[in-house]
Amino acid sequence: MPTLPPLPAPDAPLDDAARDRIAECFAAICVEAGAIVMEVYRAGGEARLKADRSPVTEADERAEALILARLAERLPGWPVLAEEAASAGQGLDACQRFILVDPLDGTREFVNRNGEFTVNIGLVADGVPVAGAVYAPVLERLWSGGAAARLRRVAPGASLAEAAEDRAIRTRPAPEAGWTALASRSHGDPETEALLARLPVAERRSAGSSMKFCVVAEGGADVYPRFGPTMEWDTAAGEAVLRAAGGTVLRPDGAPFRYGKAEAGYRNGAFVAWGDPAASGRSEG
Template sequence: MKTITDNLSRVARDAGTAIMKVRSEGFNIDRKDDSSPVTAADLASNEVISRHLAAMYPDIPVLSEEGAKIPYSERSRWKEFFLVDPLDGTKEFIKDNGEFCVCIALMRNNRPVLGVVYAPTQDTLYTGSTETGAFVSRKGSAPEKISTRKPEDNEGLIVVGSRSHPSPDLAVYLEKLNVAEMTPAGSAIKFCLVAEGKAHLYPRFNPTMEWDTAAGQAIVEAAGGTMTSLDGSEFPYNKENLRNAGFIVKA
C-alpha cells in the first residue's frame, strides 16, 4: 500500500499544480448537463490524473467525475478501480476561498481502501489506508501520522459542515447534541479535519456523489474514525445511480 500511496500522492500533487495554473491565468465557468459548474481547472486536473493512472496502472479502471458515463453493466463487474474527483469543491474554487482539493481513492470490492486528498492552496496532502494508517504532509514536510480524537467527557462537540450546501435537517440533528463549535468548510477537507482530530463529527444530509466521499472515507477510517449511512449501515459504492444519500462521519 505504501508504494501506491506514494504514487497517488505524486499524481494528486501534479493535478493540484494544473489547477493552480488555471487559477492564476483566469477561467470561464461552464455548466454540465445537471447544471453543476465546471471549469478548465476541473478538466486540466482530470487530464493529468487520467494520464498518470493509465501509465502507472493500465489494468485498473478509473471512474471520475469528469468521466462518469461508464455503463453500470460494465463497472458493476469491477473488483478494483480508482474513484476520482479531479477538483472537489468547484464552487469553492470559483469563489476563490481556497477550500478545494484533489481526491483519489482506490476501491476494492466497492469499498474505499486507500485515499489521497490534496489541498493545493495549502500544499497539504492527506493520505490513508487501513494497512498503513493516516498521515498528513504540509508544504512538502515528511508525513506525520494523524488520528481522530473522540470528545472528552462533558466536552462539547466540534462539528464540521458544508460551507456551500447548508441543510435544514442538519440544524434539527444538531439540536439534540452538545455542540461547542460549528465549523463550515468546503470539499473533502471536512473529512480530513475529523481524521486529524480537529473536529469530532461531520453529518451530511444533502446529496453528494460517490467521488466526493470515497477518498475522505478511506482517510477517516485509517485514522480510527467511522463513516456510515444515516441509519448506521455500511455506506454503499459503485451503485447504479452514483448519487449518495446522507451520511455521518464520527471520530
C-alpha cells in the same frame, strides 16, 4: 514522476503494504495535478455549467486528463471512474475494485477563490474505500491514507520528498462535552441541523470540499454530517483517509455507507463521518 515501489495488479491481494503504496501513488499524482489546478486558479479561471447544471472549469478537465494518464501508467488495468469522464457519458460497469477520481472537489470554492478545494483519488474494494489521497493546493496540505494516515505540506508540483511537514495523523476520542462539528459551506439543510441538535456540539465550523473528512481525520473535529447530494468520487478519497486515521462513515441510521452503486449512477445517500466510531450512537433520536 518519482520512481515508486511496484504497485499491485487489479486482482492482486490488497494487504496493508499494498494499500499504503497505492495511497502514496495517489498522493504523488494529486500533487502533480495540483500544479495544473493552481495555474488555472491564478489565471482567474471561471466556471461553466454542465448538462446536469453542476459547474465545471478548465482546471477540472486538465487535472483529470493528467490524473487519468498517470493512473494508466502506474496502475494499468485498474477500472477508473472519473467525474468529468462520467459527465461525458463514460461510465463504469459494476466491479469489486475501482478507482474514483474527483480532479477538483469544491468547484464553487474554486470560483469563489477561498482556497477550500481539493484534488481527490480513492480506491474502493468490496464497497469500502481502502486507499486515498486528498490535496488542497492553495493550503499546500496533502492527506493520504491506506493502512495508516499521513499529513504532509507540499507545494503544488513538488515531489513528496520535498514535504515541509510529514506526520502520522489519528482521530481523537469524542470529548465528554464540547464536540466540534463540520458542515458544508455551500450546502445546508434541515436534516443536518436536526442531527447536530442531538449532539453535544460546542463549536461549529463551515468548510468546503472533502477537506472536512481530513480535518476529522487529523483530530481537528468530531463529526461531519451530510444529507445533501454527493457522488461517490466526492467522498471516496476523504473517507479512505478518515478510515486510515481511525474514523468511520455511516448512514444516519448507523448502517454501513457503501460504494459501487452503479445502479444509482454512483450517487450517494446521506452520511455522517465520525472521528470516534463509538460516538455514532449519540446521534440516535
